[in-house]
Amino acid sequence: MTILVADNIAEVGLEALEEAGHHVVDDAALNGDALVEALRTERPNILIVRSTKVTPEALDASPALSLIVRAGAGYDTIDVDGASARGIYVANCPGKNSVAVAELTLGLIVSLDRRIPDNVADARAGRWDKKTYAEAEGLKGRTIGVVGLGNIGEEVVRRAQSFDLDVVAWSRSLTPERAEEMGIGYCESAVDVARSASIVSLHVASTPETHHLADRAFFEALPKGALFINTTRAAVVDEDALRWAIEERDIRAGLDVMEGEPAEKRGSFESDFAEHPSIYLTHHIGASTQQAQDATALEAARVANTFSRTGDVPNCVNLATQSPATHQITVRHLDEVGVLARVLDEMSKAEWNIQEMENEIFSGARAAVATMRFTGDATDGVVERIEAQEKVLAVSVIEL
Incomplete structure (x- = not known):
């Protein structure tokens, strides 16, 4: 991944990012228009900042931007609402300073x-x-x-x-x-x-x-x-x-x-x-002691490296604690190509908006269970059409 570090963080953090194989662009002088231009030019997947402000213009500059890490505890210098609206994770490094x-x-x-x-x-x-x-x-x-x-x-x-x-x-x-x-x-x-x-x-x-x-x-x-x-x-x-x-x-x-x-x-x-x-x-x-800066930089690197390896975001501050979903559907199905695609197609036709989704595979990778939380009109007709899909084993819907 390409990581833009637009602020001063301790060298140990930069080393941890480079050792993980990332392309690290380090420019502590970036701010305002210069930050926007760097985001547009470098197209980073991850942005790490300390005091640098992250504005709506910055959020729009790199389509690849998926995660902003604040190398510190507070994150009021980041347009968190704007990041949430664009599907960009925001994480911080609490407790290190x-x-x-x-x-x-x-x-x-x-x-x-x-x-x-x-x-x-x-x-x-x-x-x-x-x-x-x-x-x-x-x-x-x-x-x-x-x-x-x-x-x-x-x-x-x-x-x-x-x-x-x-x-x-x-x-x-x-x-x-x-x-x-x-x-x-x-x-x-x-x-x-x-x-x-x-x-x-x-x-x-x-x-x-x-x-x-x-x-x-x-x-x-x-x-x-x-x-x-x-x-x-x-x-x-x-x-x-x-x-x-x-x-x-x-x-x-x-x-x-x-x-x-x-x-x-x-x-x-x-x-x-x-x-x-x-x-x-x-x-x-x-927060400006070497001990605190080293600990914070290493935590920022840990957040970025975890995201790049697993997709998980430690210390994420902008995920909804509870989605507005009104129903949950559970679909047991064979773990084969196209099964879930057909289920999702029926849900789309019914105008069900999925807010949360998980698909767990059973031992042997022959069957799986998909759990989805959604908003929409959970009529029996939709459930019956999903149950009728080839290689769907069972379907249940509950109201939340």
């Missing part, structure tokens, strides 16, 4: 509490101010609230507990029983987390449901002087509400992501957050 993001999260918390960046900046500039920098509160015994308990959130919890922080959390999947097992407090909403903690860290995916999850009500619930961390996606935070909280409630923030951040790896950067003494910014580097 969890430790790296959790490490940065705790680093930002310690940095805010001890004002480490300001310490360093003043020392380098020849200013000695031990009196100011000796006024940190410390972390032991404080409460951290974790919003979102996926792979990253759970790694943050483990590290926070090692700092002797009390932990409370909210996640759509979290139950009181699971919280008790983890040794953390259960909250019923993100706002409840904000109300219950003096440190809050966000670890939810960026979706329409989580857009501006940290809104004015969220920041109003935070205690004055609280620390706020966002290492997930900028869209999860209402930055106007965050500005208000910083000015009116003395909130201090550590942000690895922000609105309008540059797409390039290097260049100029302007943000009113960058000048604010209560905000520490990092360069969207949460």
Whole structure:
């Protein structure tokens, strides 16, 4: 297969793809129109990206494109709905960068509490101010609230507990029983987390449901002087509400992501957050450790190699969890040429739309059973015509 790698991934991932016999086109500079042109020219079967955006124009550029792999956990930079409409699989690499993001999260918390960046900046500039920098509160015994308990959130919890922080959390999947097992407090909403903690860290995916999850009500619930961390996606935070909280409630923030951040790896950067003494910014580097990049690249290669060998897509994010099928037909038949073709022809004449299909072969390859889920009018006449087909052994239809 031809695989276009349109972003930086670790060398171990590229080597794994090449060792599997793929033709790998590696160009980390591809973006926008350049990506569309490369897709049109190379006609890849698989596209691997990290931060590169995959637009509808990109999806249409290569008719051979069957799979897009996001070398990371989030996939909001990919037009997933557009890919689904075109029958293109989208997969991600969840959990491979969890430790790296959790490490940065705790680093930002310690940095805010001890004002480490300001310490360093003043020392380098020849200013000695031990009196100011000796006024940190410390972390032991404080409460951290974790919003979102996926792979990253759970790694943050483990590290926070090692700092002797009390932990409370909210996640759509979290139950009181699971919280008790983890040794953390259960909250019923993100706002409840904000109300219950003096440190809050966000670890939810960026979706329409989580857009501006940290809104004015969220920041109003935070205690004055609280620390706020966002290492997930900028869209999860209402930055106007965050500005208000910083000015009116003395909130201090550590942000690895922000609105309008540059797409390039290097260049100029302007943000009113960058000048604010209560905000520490990092360069969207949460997943950027060599350990995380190696693990993510190898996982992206595993997804691509599995698809090329078997047709299966590990970590696929855009398959329907339940099809709209209304009926299921089971056809036992002889495993011979043309049998299923004639069955499918009758189903087509009846305007049955097949959503799911499986054909299993029995030992000896003399007989098989085909199971198909479909929408349509399952009249007896159609079933009888299928049963009458040569080499069909038995037919049954059930309503789902």
